[in-house]
Amino acid sequence: MTQPLWSKSGSAKQSELLDKITNFMSGEDIILDRQLFIYDVQASQAHAEGLARINVIQSSELKQITNVLQELSEQFISGELELDKRFEDCHSAIEWFLTEKLGETGKKIHTGRSRNDQVSVATRLYCRDALSQLKHQCLVVADTCLTLAKQHEFDVLPGYTHLQRAVPSSWGMWFAAFAEAFCDNASAANDTYHLVNSNPLGTAAGYGVNLELDREYTTQALGFNRKQINPMYVQNSRGKVELQVLGSFKNALLDIRRMAWDLSLFSTSEYGFIQVGDDFSTGSSIMPNKHNPDAVELMRAAYSTLVGAYNELESLLSLPSGYQRDLQNTKGALLKGVSASIQCLELVPDLLKSLTINVDKCEQAVDASMFATDKAVELVIEDDMPFRDAYRHIKNNYQELESRQAKDSIKNRVSPGACGNLMLHEISERLESLV
Structure with missing residues (x-):
């Protein structure tokens, strides 16, 4: 594993206790980070460009960093580079790769940002x-x-x-x-x-840094609609x-x-x-x-x-x-x-x-009892009967119900959105507006 920045020099990092602590603290982090790695590389590129805009790194160094980050992405996508237990997380993997390739220039990537x-x-x-x-x-x-x-x-x-x-x-x-x-x-x-x-x-770590970071630029570069x-x-x-x-x-x-x-x-x-x-x-x-x-x-x-x-x-x-x-x-x-x-x-x-x-x-599966509501509404329309009276009449006279064609029932139910008037065109228009 790459040595964490905060490790004390000369510490017995390979000791059984330290391994247990490291495994507890990092756990599956590096495995999970495989799903985030490309996004982290993308953000590192934007951050490097932002540092160049405030002259923390030179344009020649930005070009080097850009080339190495591109190489890193390609190696990860092809499987040539695997995120494994050598690294604490994807962030340390990126910094390690840059430093291995570019030496002191690679170390500059972490200026002005925190994990x-x-x-x-x-x-x-x-x-x-x-x-x-x-x-x-x-x-x-x-x-x-x-x-x-x-x-x-x-x-x-x-x-x-x-x-x-x-x-x-x-x-x-x-x-x-x-x-x-x-x-x-x-x-x-x-x-x-x-x-x-x-x-x-x-x-950074939640309190900003003493640099005039161009956050407007990184916001645009990463396609965000605003900065937090x-x-x-x-x-x-x-x-x-x-x-x-x-x-x-x-x-x-x-x-x-x-x-x-x-x-x-x-x-x-x-x-x-x-x-x-x-x-x-x-x-x-x-x-x-x-x-x-x-x-x-x-x-x-x-x-x-x-x-x-x-x-x-x-x-x-x-x-x-x-x-x-x-x-x-x-x-x-x-x-x-x-x-x-x-x-x-x-x-x-x-x-x-x-x-x-x-x-x-x-x-x-549609039996005569299922037409009770239809019949009650018909009594309202045809006999001018108040609905509650029609409801009670049907409730007390089920024998008046008879089987009908279920398709006729659903086609006659024409209130907006009902079976006979599904308004599919309006749902379709809404769907198209969301595409």
Whole structure:
């Protein structure tokens, strides 16, 4: 391992105790940093350019640093350079590489910055990309649902409240509900993106430095829409930003959990409304007859992984102002929550396309009692009966109800957004406005 700057010369750093302490303090940091490394290199480049603008490094030195950082990125992407236990974290790896290649010039890269703002800016850049991926995946899910809503607009699906049969509904409404939900989720991801898109670089360890750092330049160079002004708040926002990001993912995963619950129920023999595609199903190790929707169930479970990461972060943040080493543990929770969520989201469109809808079984599940509300409204319109009187009349005279064509029922329900008037065009326009 590269020796930490704060190590005392002559200390027995290879001793068993020091190894235990180092492993405890660094843990999986270097492994986790593999997901942040390119962002850290990107931020190091912007920082070097900023130092050149205030003459801390010369233009010739900036050119050298730029070339080496480019080489470093290429070696990391190709796998030639691996982040391993030689390094405490990705920040020390970058400084080591620069120093190995450039000697004294390489040592200048850390002027005016701390590992505190270094990790903050790398994390912020990662969060921006994560939110962009979230928005994109939500829009793909929304578009898939909208397409399926049009395709199955008047295909019957029993509507349920309290898990009891209620009124005839449609697969068009079911898909349209999730289309609109994922438009909301994409919008929320976009809002969070703009909230966290602020530049912490140049605030050092939380109290600034005695250099006129060009923070406006690094803000523009890294594509941030503003700089985060107060250095102490930069440290206080560690974890808070990550919670905002994971909160956006929670919106989407909550809807996936509800969707997965529906599909799990609808695919049972008792319902028999759908069959999940073979690619998303498995058999049993002992029962040859099984066709289990395992992928659907694991999508339902994905929310628990995300909530676990969110709760880990939230419980960690009972801290005083300024940097505390506890904040190192925000990294693992963020990366785990984001990775698990994106992995789940990417599968949803193909899952939905794989569904086979048993139209006949859905129509057979609609019985005469489910037309009670339709009949009550008809009494209001045709007999000028107050709705409460119509309600009681139907309640006390179920024998008057008779089976109808469920498709007629859903086509007649024309209130805005209802089965006969899904307003898919308006949802489509909103989706397009979010792209």
